[in-house]
Amino acid sequence: MEEFAELLDRLVLTPARNGKLTLLVDYFSRTRDPDRGYALAAITGDLNIANVKPAMLRSLIAERMDEQLFGYSYDYVGDLAETISLVWAAEDAPRANAAPSLGDIVTSLIHASRSDAVRLVERWLDRLDASARYALLKLVTGGLRIGVSARLAKQALAQFGDVDVGEIEELWHGLKPPYEPLFAWLERKADKPQGLASAPFRPVMLSTPLEEPDYGKINAETYAAEWKWDGIRVQLTAEGGQRRIYSRTGDDISHAFPDVADAMSFAGTLDGELLVGRPSATGIEVGSFGDLQQRLNRKTVTAKQLESFPAFVRLYDLLFDGDEDIRALAFIERRARLETFVAGLDPARFDLSPLVPFETFDDLAELRGNPPHPIIEGLMLKRRDSAYVPGRPKGPWFKWKRDPFIIDAVLVYAQRGHGKRSSYYSDYTFAVWTGPESDPQLVPVGKAYFGFTDEELKQLDAFVRNNTTERFGPVRSVRAEPDHGLVLEVAFEGLNRSNRHKSGVAMRFPRISRLRWDKPPIEADRLETLEALLRDSETAG
Amino acid sequence: MLKRPEDLLRSTPAGLYCPPGDFYIDPIRPVQKALITHGHSDHARSGHESVMATRQTLDIMALRYGSGFAAVTQAATLGETVVNNGVSVSFHPAGHVLGSAQIAVEKDGMRIVASGDYKRSPDPTCLGFEPVACDVFITEATFALPVFRHPDSRDEIAKLLRSVEQFPERSHLVGAYALGKAQRVIRMLRDAGHDRTIYIHGALAKLCDYYQSQGIDLGDLSPATVDTDNAGDFAGAIVIGPPSAFLDRWARRFPDPVSCFASGWMRIRQRARQGGVELPIILSDHCDWDELTRTITELDPDQVWVTHGREEALVRWCELNGYKARPLHLIGYEDEGD
Structure with a gap:
């Protein structure tokens, strides 16, 4: 537990991304299974353990300490978990071999009821040092807040195992804490875990900004143009009874968009832009980015939000048609398959991002300067012959954003x-x-x-x-x-x-x-x- | 005969005053006769006519204020009693910084110990605190809250050395007060086996030299000055300077520094966060809560007077544990300095 506590303390205070990566990689190499896997899950938010309410912690400390002295302390520190971790006086001095490991703690908590959890926490508090007490209390109150995204944690895993982060993202949703097969693979002690999940995330293809030296490459024979929508990029996958909405970094955000998920009665994998809008006689009318924000970063969504800000997905690519992987096909062939595919979908929840016709580069410059809708943030230019490849290759896809x-x-x-x-x-x-x-x-x-x-x-x-x-x-x-x-x-x-x-x-x-x-x-x-x-x-x- | 302890020592606007002896302890204004516990600038001010302190404290004051900082100086020998206008005065080690002392004042069978700043944890750069039985114990309260429990200082130094290993391409800038803390950090790094050159800010040079002259071996020290083309030399190095310097332009000469701060305040995460500290090193020259309460229990005085810091919590503890206690309300001491 001490290593995990030290990691948290360091991560919170390290502002630079590279510094955080170094600390995480160092931790993964120094720490054994299953502790490192549970630490990873705690950081990525994939750990489901009994929660302990702050009020329960307050009553624990009230049994042990003068209320007024606790009051002075809490006023000074301002954070309940931190205050308790510091004022906690162990009934006996902590003994090194009696201190529970992170793995011990998590496995006990997975099976504990909420009231058992409080008694366990009390016992562990007596055996841990102040820093580890703090980590424990943050863990059981469910608020690590260490400024590390799931994406950064996956990046650290990639660095640790010297693999591409795309490989980690693709695997991620089939894995469960404490991720022993994953670590074994990253340490070259076992083969890559295979096909564990249905409806996995497929690493997305990204574009590079179009800059002046490349203007000459853009012509109507080689490139197709689309609007660049200012929503959030999503990947929709439905297979084997599973429906998932992924963010472009592979986070599963299905729970936040049940309206879209309910309409995913297809088999395949689609790439598109999640937006807010309502059906009208002429198609879906898109709302503003402000409207979309009403639906972002929410754990749960209310009926009123679903009603006032209905979500839909404007589709621009098809990766899997049923169980057929078509990523190797040329863009223009995938596009034809996509048009057929979209025709069979619920028109209130899915539509097609249209191709923007143009003849010359000047036409494009003109379109970019005067987009027909405020939610458009520029143009996407895609090579007609480009396969769908993960990552950010330069050339097949350009984004040409409107001027700020x-x-x-x-x-x-x-x-x-x-x-x-x-x-x-x-x-x-x-x-x-x-x-x-x-x-x-x-x-x-x-x-x-x-x-x-x-x-x-x-x-x-x-x-x-x-x-x-x-x-x-x-x-x-x-x-x-x-x-x-x-x-x-x-x-x-x-x-x-x-x-x-x-x-x-x-x-x-x-x-x-x-x-x-x-x-x-x-x-x-x-x-x-x-x-x-x-x-x-x-x-x- | 003295009726009350306040007849022997009382707080006045100029500081703690002894009427029968006609002297002050750590006065904050210039006075005729001052007894000084230790060399930190909020306790040892310049401008007094006559100063009595340990030899080392007098030396440190001379380094800071020039050799003529007082018309008369008198070196106190630890443990030796000197009588001033019928008041016996003796100095005893306080364990705070080099030269630091508690001052015991006694008349008509009543003894008050003004402990100045003190600590009970081991420090290789100064003599350890010596308990002196007394009727009234005057204690500091810098870290007098139950949240302050300083961890083992060796573990904190180990944390710093581990970070140096983790980030070999960066320099580690350690903020530490110029008198006491800086030398303690350096000495502890040496004890932990770190024998590379340690770079120091100019403000530390005289005091480090002085510590070395007093037999405290700080190893190989070098000024942290750079020409524009040798910034790379500091990669992997430990650089020590006063905390204020790290927020200033001085710090820019180092390659992608890890900012560290060696202080008891680093126990509180928010303090580290607000100060932009990446690596807090919890290392204090003051007592933590347990040391304070243990010292009071050990001395078992009739009364406890509590000064500079979080008086209310320590007074509360005294009440709960059957000690008569009151805050002294002395002003002018920075409780921030650690």
């Missing part, structure tokens, strides 16, 4: 960065003007921490240090007056309405595109500009 939106905003706060950037003020909050022209006020509209060069970072940092007006811990507010301050050109992909921000808007994917040292702050944009943009994006469908 641009505004000029004023730097108002800067926050110290993490890791490599901890000596720099590298996270910037920016604002636009609002209120009457005679008395303009700045209202923050977003935060960005990339888009600038290392040289520009130094200049920004120096500006922040030389123009600080107030400090709040790691944050500094900087001078931002009509005629003194720094204007940042901010690029972003879109706007959503937001109740959490005073300005009422939230930007998607904002980044600093230019430093406008030349521009006086009063000439930065006004909130009205963003509000108009927001209205445009909501007149969708």
